[in-house]
Amino acid sequence: MIVMKFGGTSVANYEAITRMISIVRGKLDEKPVVVVSALSKVTDLLYKISDQAALRNKAEADRLLKQLRERHIGLAKELMPDNAELCAQACDKVNRICDKLDSFVAAVCAVGELSARSKAIIIANGEYLSSNIICCAMNAGGIRTGYMDARTMIITDADYLKGEPDMNAIAEKVPGIVSEAYRDNDAVITQGFVSATADGEPTVLGRGGSDYSASLIGMAVDATRIEIWTDVDGVRTADPRRVQNTRCLDKISFEEAAEMAHFGAKVLHPLTIEPAVKKNIPIYVLNSMNSSGEGTAILQSTFIEDGVKSVSCKENIHVINIFSTKMINTSGFLTKVFEIFSENKVSVDLISTSEANISVTVDSSQNIDAVVGKLSAFADVYVDSDKSQVSVIGKNIINLKGLLEQTFAPVRDCKIYMISQGASYVNISFVVDRTVLNDVVQQIHKYLFEK
Ligand code: ADP
Ligand code: ASP
Ligand code: MG
Numbered sequence: 215m216i217v218m219k220f221g222g223t224s225v226a227n228y229e230a231i232t233r234m235i236s237i238v239r240g241k242l243d244e245k246p247v248v249v250v251s252a253l254s255k256v257t258d259l260l261y262k263i264s265d266q267a268a269l270r271n272k273a274e275a276d277r278l279l280k281q282l283r284e285r286h287i288g289l290a291k292e293l294m295p296d297n298a299e300l301c302a303q304a305c306d307k308v309n310r311i312c313d314k315l316d317s318f319v320a321a322v323c324a325v326g327e328l329s330a331r332s333k334a335i336i337i338a339n340g341e342y343l344s345s346n347i348i349c350c351a352m353n354a355g356g357i358r359t360g361y362m363d364a365r366t367m368i369i370t371d372a373d374y375l376k377g378e379p380d381m382n383a384i385a386e387k388v389p390g391i392v393s394e395a396y397r398d399n400d401a402v403i404t405q406g407f408v409s410a411t412a413d414g415e416p417t418v419l420g421r422g423g424s425d426y427s428a429s430l431i432g433m434a435v436d437a438t439r440i441e442i443w444t445d446v447d448g449v450r451t452a453d454p455r456r457v458q459n460t461r462c463l464d465k466i467s468f469e470e471a472a473e474m475a476h477f478g479a480k481v482l483h484p485l486t487i488e489p490a491v492k493k494n495i496p497i498y499v500l501n502s503m504n505s506s507g508e509g510t511a512i513l514q515s516t517f518i519e520d521g522v523k524s525v526s527c528k529e530n531i532h533v534i535n536i537f538s539t540k541m542i543n544t545s546g547f548l549t550k551v552f553e554i555f556s557e558n559k560v561s562v563d564l565i566s567t568s569e570a571n572i573s574v575t576v577d578s579s580q581n582i583d584a585v586v587g588k589l590s591a592f593a594d595v596y597v598d599s600d601k602s603q604v605s606v607i608g609k610n611i612i613n614l615k616g617l618l619e620q621t622f623a624p625v626r627d628c629k630i631y632m633i634s635q636g637a638s639y640v641n642i643s644f645v646v647d648r649t650v651l652n653d654v655v656q657q658i659h660k661y662l663f664e665k
Contacts, residue, residue, distance in 0.1 A: 254338025360395030
């Protein structure tokens with residue numbers, strides 16, 4: 215069995231879905247479990263709808279809801295012009311999902327309050343729409359495809375917008391549901407991103423979470439391979455949207471991929487690697503617009519050479535500087551500080567300490583108000599915003615002679631606010647002003663990869 219996950223651009227429209235179906239058709243002998251994202255930009259649209267509902271701006275919410283429905287109905291008709299029955303079935307599904315969403319949004323508008331739970335319900339609809347249409351289109355194309363609701367098998371805690379998976383529950387539920395859906399079928403399909411608590415309360419896995427869904431399912435069914443189909447030829451030496459002349463990497467280790475993803479490479483959700491590693495399942499990152507390409511294999515470290523693999527970055531981070539003379543010679547100070555981060559679910563990327571100071575970086579998507587408030591009760595706290603974080607990643611980079619010189623030579627004229635080298639030997643990261651980020655990443659890439 216293999217898992218094949220198709221991201222938003224790989225299911226964006228008629229052409230993309232036609233390509234996607236033909237890719238799946240080529241692998242039916244490997245029993246694919248297909249995991250799909252929402253159509254490109256649809257999750258963003260659903261976020262906008264929920265924002266408008268919270269603002270009680272019903273007219274604008276309705277305008278956006280209409281766009282959502284029309285795009286999906288149009289797509290269903292385009293995909294199945296010769297199969298009236300399946301086309302009607304897909305349109306009926308779309309209309310039912312959209313009717314329910316319209317009523318839900320109207321209720322949110324009426325109360326003018328949007329809880330995390332309500333938001334999770336709204337933003338999960340993109341994946342329900344895409345998976346229903348694609349399931350019908352696959353059947354119309356002669357691939358007998360069984361449909362599965364991810365909420366019955368991807369079980370999380372009650373953190374509605376970033377559910378933490380319950381690995382045991384998932385491992386227990388997925389195989390039975392997949393084999394049931396496979397009965398008399400050639401393939402099965404489900405939603406990425408979507409999950410639920412053990413009681414059936416709707417949750418989602420966080421932005422970009424479909425990769426994570428694929429890997430969780432892969433782990434649960436003991437897949438021989440997890441394929442992440444996207445819009446680039448594999449994992450590259452840097453984000454091709456930021457740097458010219460990037461190279462595609464043939465293979466990287468699980469650890470390298472995890473570091474890249476954690477430190478900003480959007481090509482994989484940061485938690486994708488973890489379930490695959492548990493069962494040593496290789497992950498392939500492939501381009502749905504160039505399906506004959508080899509892509510990138512993500513494998514156990516023993517198959518991977520030492521050396522620098524990529525430059526990743528996070529454009530918008532906060533540096534939280536914590537000063538306290540109490541830190542000197544007291545044990546327990548660091549515990550107290552990091553407990554506050556943990557209690558408030560703020561995850562820290564880089565840490566550096568000196569005698570009376572701790573500096574940490576956190577992604578700006580996280581709300582740090584509570585953390586800063588609590589830390590300020592016993593320390594002086596300064597937050598530096600408009601900073602970016604750059605990470606040079608590769609197996610055993612610590613052994614490479616002159617790497618620090620090579621990394622920092624191109625940025626010798628910039629201010630560097632913080633440097634951190636992980637004990638894992640996989641990552642050297644530093645913080646610069648956001649205004650110089652592009653230049654810094656491009657220069658380092660040139661220096662490390664373009665000679
Ligand atoms: P999908 O919708 O298929 O999940 P994403 O947009 O989430 O696709 O991820 C693919 C994007 O990741 C690419 O278009 C690319 O801009 C970005 N990206 C960032 N870093 C890298 C990298 N090192 N290698 C490849 N792509 C990267
Ligand atoms: N549709 C979701 C998002 O845009 C999940 C995903 O695409 O992975 O965040
Ligand atoms: Mg993605």
